[in-house]
Amino acid sequence: MIDAPAHVPLAYLRAAPEPALPAPIFSRGALAWMRENLFSSWISGALTLILLALCLWLIPPLVAWATIDAVWSAPDGALCRAHQDGACWAFIAKKMDYFRYGSYPQSERWRVDLTEIVGAILIVWLLWPRARRRDIGAGLFFVGFPILAFVLLRGAPPLGLPVVDTVLWGGIFVSLLTALVGIVFSLPLGVLLALGRRSSLPVVRLASVIYIEFVRGVPFITVLFMANFMLPLFLPEDWTPDRLLRPLIGTVLFAAAYMAEEVRGGLQSINKGQFEGAMALGLNFSRMMGLVILPQALTLVIPGIVNNFIGLFKDTTLVSVVGLLDFLATIENAAKDTAWIGPTIAPTGYAFAALFYFVFCFAMSRYQAFMERRLAAGRRR
Amino acid sequence: MTDLQESAGAGVDGPAESAAIEMIGVHKWYGAFHVLRNINLTVRRGERIVICGPSGSGKSTLIRCVNRLEEHQRGQILVDGIELTQDLRRIDTVRRDVGMVFQQFNLFPHLTILENCTLAPIWVRKMPKREAEEQAMRLLTRVKIPEQAGKYPGQLSGGQQQRVAIARALCMNPKIMLFDEPTSALDPEMVKEVLDTMTGLAQDGMTMIVVTHEMGFARQVADRVVFMDYGEIVEINAPKEFFEHPQHERTKLFLSQILH
Numbered sequence: 048m049i050d051a052p053a054h055v056p057l058a059y060l061r062a063a064p065e066p067a068l069p070a071p072i073f074s075r076g077a078l079a080w081m082r083e084n085l086f087s088s089w090i091s092g093a094l095t096l097i098l099l100a101l102c103l104w105l106i107p108p109l110v111a112w113a114t115i116d117a118v119w120s121a122p123d124g125a126l127c128r129a130h131q132d133g134a135c136w137a138f139i140a141k142k143m144d145y146f147r148y149g150s151y152p153q154s155e156r157w158r159v160d161l162t163e164i165v166g167a168i169l170i171v172w173l174l175w176p177r178a179r180r181r182d183i184g185a186g187l188f189f190v191g192f193p194i195l196a197f198v199l200l201r202g203a204p205p206l207g208l209p210v211v212d213t214v215l216w217g218g219i220f221v222s223l224l225t226a227l228v229g230i231v232f233s234l235p236l237g238v239l240l241a242l243g244r245r246s247s248l249p250v251v252r253l254a255s256v257i258y259i260e261f262v263r264g265v266p267f268i269t270v271l272f273m274a275n276f277m278l279p280l281f282l283p284e285d286w287t288p289d290r291l292l293r294p295l296i297g298t299v300l301f302a303a304a305y306m307a308e309e310v311r312g313g314l315q316s317i318n319k320g321q322f323e324g325a326m327a328l329g330l331n332f333s334r335m336m337g338l339v340i341l342p343q344a345l346t347l348v349i350p351g352i353v354n355n356f357i358g359l360f361k362d363t364t365l366v367s368v369v370g371l372l373d374f375l376a377t378i379e380n381a382a383k384d385t386a387w388i389g390p391t392i393a394p395t396g397y398a399f400a401a402l403f404y405f406v407f408c409f410a411m412s413r414y415q416a417f418m419e420r421r422l423a424a425g426r427r428r
Numbered sequence: 429m430t431d432l433q434e435s436a437g438a439g440v441d442g443p444a445e446s447a448a449i450e451m452i453g454v455h456k457w458y459g460a461f462h463v464l465r466n467i468n469l470t471v472r473r474g475e476r477i478v479i480c481g482p483s484g485s486g487k488s489t490l491i492r493c494v495n496r497l498e499e500h501q502r503g504q505i506l507v508d509g510i511e512l513t514q515d516l517r518r519i520d521t522v523r524r525d526v527g528m529v530f531q532q533f534n535l536f537p538h539l540t541i542l543e544n545c546t547l548a549p550i551w552v553r554k555m556p557k558r559e560a561e562e563q564a565m566r567l568l569t570r571v572k573i574p575e576q577a578g579k580y581p582g583q584l585s586g587g588q589q590q591r592v593a594i595a596r597a598l599c600m601n602p603k604i605m606l607f608d609e610p611t612s613a614l615d616p617e618m619v620k621e622v623l624d625t626m627t628g629l630a631q632d633g634m635t636m637i638v639v640t641h642e643m644g645f646a647r648q649v650a651d652r653v654v655f656m657d658y659g660e661i662v663e664i665n666a667p668k669e670f671f672e673h674p675q676h677e678r679t680k681l682f683l684s685q686i687l688h
Contacts, residue, residue: 323497324534328548328600329524331516338547343538 113398124387134395135387142381146399149217149372158199158208159220166192166227174414176421189231196224213291217372219403221291225363225373226407229298230356236299237306238341244311255307262304268368270301275369294366302359309351313344346422353415357408375400446509448473448604448635449494454503456489463489464500465660471604476636478646478667481656482682487639490656491606494637495526508603524552527597531609533589535581541568541592542577545599553600560599567595571625587618591625598629605629607638643687647671655679 086092116133118126120140127135139146148156169192172184200220202210243255262270274297279287288296317340325335345352367376378396381387449471456464464486471477479487492498493505496512496519505512507522535544545564549555555563568574571591573584581589590610597605607626611619623645630636630649640646646653646667653670655663655678663670663679671687674680 318532318534320530320532320534321536323528324530324536326497327495327523327526327528327530327534328596329520329552330548331520334551338551339536343536346538 118391124389124392127387127391128389131390133391134398135389135391136395138381138387138392138395139399141387142377142384145218145381146374146377147219149221149377150215151211151217151220152215155202155209155211158202158211162196162199163220163223165195166223200224213289216291218377219374221366221371222363222374225295225298225366225371226360228295229302229359229363232299233302233306233355233359234352236303238310238345240303240307241310241314242336244307245314259304259307262301263308267301267362267365271297271365271369273297274300291371294369294371298359298363298366302355305355305358306352309348309355310344312351313346313348314340316347317344349415349419349422353411357411360408360411361404374403447471447506448475448508449637450504450506451490451493452504452506454490454493454500454505456486456493456498456500456502463659464493465658467503467661469654469661469664471635471637473603474633474635475651476630476634476649477638477652477654478650479637479639479654479656480641480643480646480682481662485656486659487656488608489659491528491608491637491639494604494606495523495528497528520552524600525603526606527600527602527604528606528608529590529593529597529610531612533581533586533593533613535589535593535596537581540578540580541573541584544581544592545596548596549599564595564599567598568592570598570628571595572621585618586614587621590614590618590622594622594625594629604635604637607636607640609639609641611640611642641686643671655682657682 085095112132113134116130118130118133118135118137121127121135121137124135124138127137144153144156148159151159169184169188172178173181173188178184198206198208200211200216201213202208204210240255240259243251244259246252246255265273271294275290275293278293278296282288321339321343322335325339330338364373364375367373372380378400382393382396447470449469451467451469454464454467455462467490469477469490479490481487489498493500493512494507500512508525510518510522512519512522535541536547539547542561542564545568546555546557546560549560549563550557553560565574565577568577571594573588573591573595576584576588576592581592584592594610610626611622614622619642623642626636626638626645627649638645638650650667652664653667654661655670655674655676657678663674663676665675670679671683674683
């Protein structure tokens with residue numbers, strides 16, 4: 048039974064196609080955007096105004112502190128003590144070499160510079176998708192660069208490079224080194240742990256679960272202390288790793304446990320059909336994982352992986368608790384210099400450190416967004 | 429095209445006693461559930477078998493046992509004379525020569541169509557990249573979508589994806605092709621293009637086992653139709669006999685339900 052008014056016709060036949068019309072003017076342009084996003088209701092309008100006021104209240108003093116009120120050059124802390132409402136950039140400028148190299152001997156600092164430049168070039172080569180022969184770049188970065196960095200940074204007397212003990216290492220290059228080693232080694236180790244946790248072999252699975260749960264259940268500082276003080280106990284005396292290497296190992300082991308869970312999440316979201324499709328083609332386990340499953344799983348968890356990298360990068364500041372002189376530690380040391388002592392020194396130092404960490408982390412975040420867009424454009428599911 | 433004829437030719441010339449697939453007293457359980465019960469089936473070289481039956485009758489499980497995506501617990505399965513056991517190397521050997529097409533296509537979404545088709549030949553057959561690409565283009569032409577080679581699976585329609593899946597399996601020069609409900613996930617207007625591709629393959633002499641509900645295809649292409657119910661083979665017959673004079677009550681009931 049149809050309850051329609053009698054005047055609704057039963058049949059309909061289109062005579063001409065419906066034209067496509069332009070969108071109404073109010074749905075486009077800056078005014079429409081503002082109405083939609085800033086003043087869509089009176090609450091959002093009020094919030095917009097309050098936040099605007101907050102910005103006007105906070106930002107100008109901050110900018111003034113960092114620029115017009117700041118001391119840009121001074122031989123020592125006297126001028127900074129006189130201008131207490133501005134940053135003391137002169138302090139940063141004067142101590143920059145210390146921030147960059149720690150106590151690395153002055154005559155040998157070119158070795159650090161060279162390592163950093165080569166590393167930067169290789170990283171760009173590796174990460175820039177349109178670069179040519181990225182396979183060569185990868186080979187150089189993962190095999191050649193570590194050897195070069197070791198020879199240059201530590202020294203090789205036969206090549207005329209005196210050995211620089213790691214006690215003297217410090218500053219930005221130690222922070223970068225720690226972060227780079229952590230990032231490069233934690234991902235493959237994390238992948239292995241994730242595969243281990245999904246393994247059908249009970250022993251492998253149990254070992255992976257215990258490792259991951261144990262490391263995740265312990266604070267990073269504890270892991271660092273353990274790596275620093277307990278690692279030598281387990282190894283023969285001659286094998287005791289270098290004081291720089293021990294925290295590096297701790298960092299990698301710690302980050303790998305988090306990475307493993309991230310990767311496992313990706314593996315779990317891969318459809319069973321992908322495994323079957325690969326198996327039915329005769330691909331063995333390692334090829335199935337390496338060519339079909341992991342590329343998809345890792346792509347899915349790029350945000351989480353980069354998140355871990357960013358966290359790892361900032362966590363490297365904790366290596367100072369076991370005596371490494373990282374970038375933040377050099378700032379704290381420099382701030383104790385009696386020639387510079389003053390109320391604006393520490394805030395300036397920390398502002399500089401914040402800027403440094405922000406630049407690197409933001410770059411990682413942007414690269415993540417770039418890669419996600421690129422991969423999404425490629426496959427458009 | 430020539431690859432297929434070669435493999436078909438090998439089947440004809442091969443020793444008569446070596447069947448393409450032999451299943452002898454095969455049983456399988458999922459936990460306590462007895463999903464395959466005493467399956468005995470011999471597939472000759474070049475033979476086209478269609479397996480039909482109600483859902484949950486064990487059809488898919490049966491063909492998935494042939495390339496060991498599922499493990500059977502009792503009985504023997506010989507594929508091209510090789511018995512399937514726990515031996516991983518044997519399983520890989522069998523899988524190399526047995527192509528499979530899935531209901532959900534299972535193309536690799538992170539690879540282009542061409543890369544999907546060349547992956548296994550390059551990594552498993554150790555074929556040079558150029559040769560693998562030439563072969564892939566030949567087979568993509570055969571399934572009538574060479575122009576899509578550079579696209580990703582997500583950009584193709586279901587029917588096109590399934591034809592790519594067929595081409596991908598053929599790129600390994602398989603001796604046997606398994607089809608697990610290849611048209612069940614397709615929109616109705618795309619079923620024909622996939623069935624036509626499969627019919628073409630059958631005409632070239634490929635040994636095929638097809639699990640399908642497409643009774644028209646079974647009638648036209650199959651040498652024998654196998655009807656399964658409750659994990660057991662109920663009836664096997666030539667298609668004409670099978671559809672016109674079903675013997676078993678359960679076959680009659682099933683056919684009356686699907687042929688209206």
